[in-house]
Structures are given as C-alpha cells and as structure tokens.
Amino acid sequence: MKITDLVVTPIAFADPPLLNSSGVHEPLALRTIVQLVVDGDVFGLGEGSGERDVLDRLAKVRPAIIGRSVFETSMIESIVFSILGPDVTPVQKRSVFSIVEVACLDAQGKLLGVPVTDLLGGAVRSWVPYSAYLFYKWAGHPGGAADEWGPALEPAGLVAQAQRMVQLHGFGSLKLKGGVFAPEQEIAAVRALADAFPGMPLRIDPNGAWSVETSIAVAERLGGVLEYLEDPALTTAAMAEVAAQASMPLATNMCVISPETVPEAVRLDAVQIVLSDHHYWGGLRHTRELGAICDTFGLGMSMHSNSHLGISLAAMTQVAAATPNLAYACDTHYPWNRADDVITTPFEFVGGALRVSAAPGLGVELDQDKLAERHQRYVESGRTTRDDTAYMRQIDPGYDPTLPRF
Known part of the structure; x- marks a missing residue:
C-alpha cells in the first residue's frame, strides 16, 4: 500500500x-x-x-x-x-x-x-449540525454586478440574509462575523436577529477587534441573547478578563490553536468553548485528541471554518461525527462557495445538518x-496569497485593520 x-x-x-x-x-x-x-x-x-x-x-x-x-x-x-x-x-x-x-x-x-469515521473510532452521530454563517457584505464586488445575496450593511440586510440561509439550508443556529462596524451597530444587528428568530442560538465573532472594555460592555448588553461570544478580545489574558465578567461562555479559535496553548487558557479560565479546525490542528486524529483534551478540562467544543470546498467539508463532517463532545453546531462557509465546488456531487444541508457518509473514505469524488x-x-489570476486588507484599501485607502479596532 x-x-x-x-x-x-x-x-x-x-x-x-x-x-x-x-x-x-x-x-x-x-x-x-x-x-x-x-x-x-x-x-x-x-x-x-x-x-x-x-x-x-x-x-x-x-x-x-x-x-x-x-x-x-x-x-x-x-x-x-x-x-x-x-x-x-x-x-x-x-x-x-x-x-x-x-x-x-x-x-x-x-x-x-x-468510512473515515471508522478509522477515528466510529461515528457517535449520524447527522452533524452546522450553523448559518452571516456576514456584513456589499451587494457585489466593486465594478461588478450584484450577487444573488445582495447587500447586508445594516440589521435589516442581515436579517434578510439569515432568512434566506434558513430557508435554503434549514440552519438552526446563526453566527455573525463582527468586528466590522461600531459595536453599537453590531449589538443592534444581533438583537434584530434575536427578534426575527426567537429562541434560535446566536453567536458573534469580531475576531479580536474589541478592547477588553468594549468586550465586557458588549457582553453585558447581549446577556441572555448569545449562545456564546467568540474571540471578542485578542489575547488569552484579555479573554480571561472578559470571561470573568461575561454571563455567556467565551469561545475561541484564536487563543487556543495548538496543544501548547491549552494550559494557559485553562489556568486563566479564559475560554469555555474551543473551536477545532483540523486544517490547523494537524489533521483528523489530532482533532479527536483535542476532543479528549477538552473533555478532560470540561471545555465545550465546536468547529471553526474558513472559505472551503467539499473535500474539507467531508473531512469536517467525518471528524465531527467521531468526536463525542463536539456538541455545538459547526461553522461552515460552504453555502457561500458551494457553486464552485470541485466534487462531483456538492453537499446539500437538510435541516441545517449533513448526513454522515458511510461510503468508503470521505465519501466524495473529484x-x-x-x-x-x-x-x-x-x-490566469496571478494570485498567490489572500489579502483582505489590500483589497479593502483599493476602495478605502486609509483602512486600518490594527486590533483592537474598537
């Protein structure tokens, strides 16, 4: 072999x-x-x-x-x-x-x-739930036509985006990528989502864009509204300060990124939920090991996502199915990128979840x-790297991504 x-x-x-x-x-x-x-x-x-x-x-x-x-x-x-x-x-x-x-x-x-789940100890669930991933967005790229999703630059636009996500894919939880506008605006957006989807679990992730003081203030304003607050502040120590005063759990994929980063986070009680990502943790078996670490220290577990296609989604689903304590719906960008997938049969969410394939391997074909x-x-693109800041500066030359932004 x-x-x-x-x-x-x-x-x-x-x-x-x-x-x-x-x-x-x-x-x-x-x-x-x-x-x-x-x-x-x-x-x-x-x-x-x-x-x-x-x-x-x-x-x-x-x-x-x-x-x-x-x-x-x-x-x-x-x-x-x-x-x-x-x-x-x-x-x-x-x-x-x-x-x-x-x-x-x-x-x-x-x-x-x-299936790969059998190589990871076997599946403990036959369906893996995913969360709708909401973004502030322009109607289309500058100079191009508006896309099918349209703009979402205020609460009403995000609610419309969420309604379409839920209608198309049946998602049962919503996550907003924050850190874009002033916290007051993003608090209003979360509250609008809560009003439009009563009882649905909500999350917001500003990617460390808030100071400790801002993070604590937002946590207070959104107490009883959020399922969890993801990476409001930039460092483990800063997260610990926020966690000490926040009423909801804090989640991270920025502070706990490797086995070496776990002890400090546990010692400081900086996070309560770790977002795994097999792309960064060294594959599927190490992700299963992370599940055991989280279980040992009483940490919850979910899954991080970046722009990806169906092979990654298949791997994410297989390892999520084989990780008993991965109890929160996983993140995924897939609805944004599905149309350009390179597998023969793109995935379809049913009730916001994917059925765990029992076919050999990952269960997908190229x-x-x-x-x-x-x-x-x-x-033909000549591209070799992703640079969100450089692209933004083509439209806003003075854009400053230095964290914290607020």
Whole structure:
C-alpha cells in the first residue's frame, strides 16, 4: 500500500465581498487540492490553504512521502516536521500535514472499504449540525454586478440574509462575523436577529477587534441573547478578563490553536468553548485528541471554518461525527462557495445538518473537469496569497485593520 504520487493542484474559486475586521474577501478565494495515489489506482483526497507558502512546503515534502505506506501517518507527520525544519512554525507544519493526513485517511478508507469515521473510532452521530454563517457584505464586488445575496450593511440586510440561509439550508443556529462596524451597530444587528428568530442560538465573532472594555460592555448588553461570544478580545489574558465578567461562555479559535496553548487558557479560565479546525490542528486524529483534551478540562467544543470546498467539508463532517463532545453546531462557509465546488456531487444541508457518509473514505469524488477549470482560473489570476486588507484599501485607502479596532 505504497504512496506512488502526490498531485498538488492550486485552485481559485468565486468568493463574495464578505466583510471582516481585516477588510473584505477578494473576488477569488485560493485553495489547494491534493490527490494522493496509492499503488497506481487508489486516490485519497485532501484540501487546504491555497497560500503560496503551503504549496512550496508540500512540494518540499512530496519526495519523502512518496514510497511510504499510506498507513504510516505518524511517520509521515514526523517526516513533514523534520523536512520543514525550525524556520517553519509548528502550526504551519500542521497545516501542511493535515492536507496529507486527510488524503491518507481517505485512501485508507477506500482500501479497507470503511468510512473515515471508522478509522477515528466510529461515528457517535449520524447527522452533524452546522450553523448559518452571516456576514456584513456589499451587494457585489466593486465594478461588478450584484450577487444573488445582495447587500447586508445594516440589521435589516442581515436579517434578510439569515432568512434566506434558513430557508435554503434549514440552519438552526446563526453566527455573525463582527468586528466590522461600531459595536453599537453590531449589538443592534444581533438583537434584530434575536427578534426575527426567537429562541434560535446566536453567536458573534469580531475576531479580536474589541478592547477588553468594549468586550465586557458588549457582553453585558447581549446577556441572555448569545449562545456564546467568540474571540471578542485578542489575547488569552484579555479573554480571561472578559470571561470573568461575561454571563455567556467565551469561545475561541484564536487563543487556543495548538496543544501548547491549552494550559494557559485553562489556568486563566479564559475560554469555555474551543473551536477545532483540523486544517490547523494537524489533521483528523489530532482533532479527536483535542476532543479528549477538552473533555478532560470540561471545555465545550465546536468547529471553526474558513472559505472551503467539499473535500474539507467531508473531512469536517467525518471528524465531527467521531468526536463525542463536539456538541455545538459547526461553522461552515460552504453555502457561500458551494457553486464552485470541485466534487462531483456538492453537499446539500437538510435541516441545517449533513448526513454522515458511510461510503468508503470521505465519501466524495473529484470532478477532474471542474478541478482543471478552477486551476486555470488560479493560473490566469496571478494570485498567490489572500489579502483582505489590500483589497479593502483599493476602495478605502486609509483602512486600518490594527486590533483592537474598537
């Protein structure tokens, strides 16, 4: 069961003008698709960041991975960490290994005729719930036509966006990407959502855009309204100050990002919910380990998302299904990017959830024609990195993303 090739394909796909504390999403998002070939006829699929440095690192480790057994994921991880060396951070190494590990697990499942959940200890749920991911957004990219979602720059626009999300996908919880406008405006938006969707769990994530004082004030104003407050302040110490006075749990994917960052967060009681992300934690097995760590310290668990396509969503669903204490609905950008997916059968949410596939591996197949088209778009774009701030400055030259913003 030797790995005979690792085919790495960077792609670009359409992304709406979604606003965040860093700026705004560019017209094209970048992603990397990996096809791991085993004995010439079994393909394992992986997906991850499309940044140029990730592509360069995959190219660097590729020769050492070829020839290894597809079941040697621990050895492959060791090889990746060794080859990338001390100049690459552990988180950056994990982001490279995670792409390869998912592809290995997909191939293992296909070889054994079992879903990836079985390789992670088995599924504890047959459906994985996801949350609608709401964004402030422009009607369309500057100079382009309005998209199907239209603008959302005030509470009424966000409520309309949420209503469409729920109508299309049946989501049972709502998350707003904050840190864009003054906190008073974002408090009003959350309250408008609460009025429009009574009893529905609500979250807001300003990505560390608020000072401790602002975070505490917002938490007080939204007491009894939020399911949890995600990363209001920028550091673990700052989060601890907020947590000491907030009535709702604090969640994070910015403070707890690796095993080394857990002890301080626990000691300070800075967060109560950790948002996992297999792309950063080093794959699906390490995400399961994070679940055990959270269980040990009584921390809740959910899942972070960035702009992604169906291979990542399949992996997210498989590991979520195999992680008993992942009890909160997971984040996903998928509704924003589904139309440009590269799998043969894009996912459909039912009641805001995805059924856990019992097919071998991840349960998805790659559409080679779509992959080739998205790769050509990548080549023609000349893009190699995501830069929300630079794009925003084309419209607002004085835009300052320095945190905290408020």
